[in-house]
Amino acid sequence: xxxxxxxxxxxxxxxxxxxxxxxxxxxxxxxxxxxxxxxxxxxxxxxxxxxxxxxxxxxxxxxxxxxxxxxxxxxxxxxxxxxxxxxxxxxxxxxxxxxxxxxxxxxxxxxxxxxxxxxxxxxxxxxxxxxxxxxxxxxxxx
Numbered sequence: 543x544x545x546x547x548x549x550x551x552x553x554x555x556x557x558x559x560x561x562x563x564x565x566x567x568x569x570x571x572x573x574x575x576x577x578x579x580x581x582x583x584x585x586x587x588x589x590x591x592x593x594x595x596x597x598x599x600x601x602x603x604x605x606x607x608x609x610x611x612x613x614x615x616x617x618x619x620x621x622x623x624x625x626x627x628x629x630x631x632x633x634x635x636x637x638x639x640x641x642x643x644x645x646x647x648x649x650x651x652x653x654x655x656x657x658x659x660x661x662x663x664x665x666x667x668x669x670x671x672x673x674x675x676x677x678x679x680x681x682x683x684x
Contacts, residue, residue, distance in 0.1 A: 546576040549620045552628045555585030556607040559624045565602040566677040580610045594666040
């Protein structure tokens with residue numbers, strides 16, 4: 543049996559997009575990928591991200607917002623940045639860590655002017671589904 547690929551999803555605050563990516567990867571690809579998520583900063587877990595992931599049977603409610611420094615001693619295979627800010631500020635990782643960038647829209651920013659909670663959640667659902675489509679292609683897309 544081959545070892546699992548270790549992937550860290552990196553975002554600005556590790557509150558939403560990177561959390562969804564970790565959740566989807568653990569749910570869909572857990573047999574072949576060991577997934578983690580972190581942020582350049584920590585903003586706390588976004589409650590709307592928890593809600594929309596739960597709608598698809600993926601429970602991320604026990605996740606916590608983690609800082610990139612927590613992974614200093616972890617041997618990673620890939621760091622995937624999921625927002626432009628994280629890509630621009632991604633630190634250098636020692637060893638043979640590969641990097642990949644894919645930019646997903648920021649659900650909290652998209653939902654800022656929503657008139658109802660349902661409208662706000664729809665922005666989160668759209669990004670959740672985009673992230674799922676990306677994760678379904680792992681590791682082949684790397």
